[in-house]
Amino acid sequence: MRTLIFGAKGQLGRQLQKVFSTAGEVHVADLPEADIRDDQSIQPLFERVSPELVINAAAYTDVEGAEDNLKDAFLVNETGARNVAELAAHHRVPVIYFSTDFVFDGSKDTPYLPEDPVAPLSIYGRSKAAGEQATRRANSLHFILRTAWLYGPGGNNFVEKILRAAAERDHLQVVEDEIGSPTHALDLAEAAFYLSRTKKYGVYHAVNSGAVSRCDFARAIVNAAELNTRIEACDASVYPTKAPRPTYGVLDGAALERATGQKMRPWKEALIDYLQNREENA
Numbered sequence: 001m002r003t004l005i006f007g008a009k010g011q012l013g014r015q016l017q018k019v020f021s022t023a024g025e026v027h028v029a030d031l032p033e034a035d036i037r038d039d040q041s042i043q044p045l046f047e048r049v050s051p052e053l054v055i056n057a058a059a060y061t062d063v064e065g066a067e068d069n070l071k072d073a074f075l076v077n078e079t080g081a082r083n084v085a086e087l088a089a090h091h092r093v094p095v096i097y098f099s100t101d102f103v104f105d106g107s108k109d110t111p112y113l114p115e116d117p118v119a120p121l122s123i124y125g126r127s128k129a130a131g132e133q134a135t136r137r138a139n140s141l142h143f144i145l146r147t148a149w150l151y152g153p154g155g156n157n158f159v160e161k162i163l164r165a166a167a168e169r170d171h172l173q174v175v176e177d178e179i180g181s182p183t184h185a186l187d188l189a190e191a192a193f194y195l196s197r198t199k200k201y202g203v204y205h206a207v208n209s210g211a212v213s214r215c216d217f218a219r220a221i222v223n224a225a226e227l228n229t230r231i232e233a234c235d236a237s238v239y240p241t242k243a244p245r246p247t248y249g250v251l252d253g254a255a256l257e258r259a260t261g262q263k264m265r266p267w268k269e270a271l272i273d274y275l276q277n278r279e280e281n282a
């Protein structure tokens, strides 16, 4: 299988390269050469590579920045998604698009299902919901995988931020009124791989199983890394943000599990694995 990956240098893109290259040829594309906002800039790649599968892991992921840069967020997350999906459709091949729990408003108190209506609170969430729709409309052969609280080697993610802060401080305040599904980028890449081997197109939730508050996630990170930093619970008002976040963003992965026959491992197991292999994967 010949796979073309956009956003290949990103946190997820790197893991996608690793996983998909075990089963075929992988061609990678990223800024500055391949800008998904501009279909003319990426079209030659399609001609040259003639991919059998296209993965769009390129995104505008600065959630706070998006509040001041609506145009940029939509240009990458919506227009870019449409460009990639349309070119894949033109070549009659499937496309994978990644989305987020931020397409939901967090008002549920049970895990979100793929078919639940979206109601994004932030510009980033709106731009990703628009990207999902653009991908669906442009290419019937689509897999849309919503994930959450993603961390992986080379990323500036929550796990790395807590490790950095904990190395310098003996206590940290972390919000407890935000519940989600932390997800190892390697596990997400593997889930995308298994799903891509089916023809079960549609929208899926791909997260490590279980749910946790930001505060308890930080405690698990510090404990697993054997640091002595004390984690104190606080509410979200201690860290005001421009972009409103869903207080409850837990995603239900059952549909993905049915489609692939593979269950994503519990978040704590994935975290421990990440921390144990962090040095060699950096």
Ligand SMILES: NC(=O)c1ccc[n+]([C@@H]2O[C@H](COP(=O)([O-])OP(=O)(O)OC[C@H]3O[C@@H](n4cnc5c(N)ncnc54)[C@H](OP(=O)(O)O)[C@@H]3O)[C@@H](O)[C@H]2O)c1
Pocket (backbone or CB within 6 Å): 006, 007, 008, 009, 010, 011, 012, 013, 030, 031, 034, 035, 036, 037, 056, 057, 058, 059, 060, 061, 076, 080, 097, 098, 099, 100, 101, 128, 146, 147, 148, 149, 150, 151, 155
């Ligand atoms: N990170 C999370 O917690 C999280 C949570 C839920 C969902 N997701 C979704 O998961 C996917 C992967 O996220 P990630 O954490 O791997 O993001 P990331 O590390 O920020 O990687 C995104 C990649 O896309 C590239 N990119 C940005 N604009 C581009 C453009 N116009 N054309 C081509 N490439 C462009 C970036 O390049 P530069 O670095 O040079 O800008 C970067 O290499 C995204 O769809 C994101 O929305 C992420």
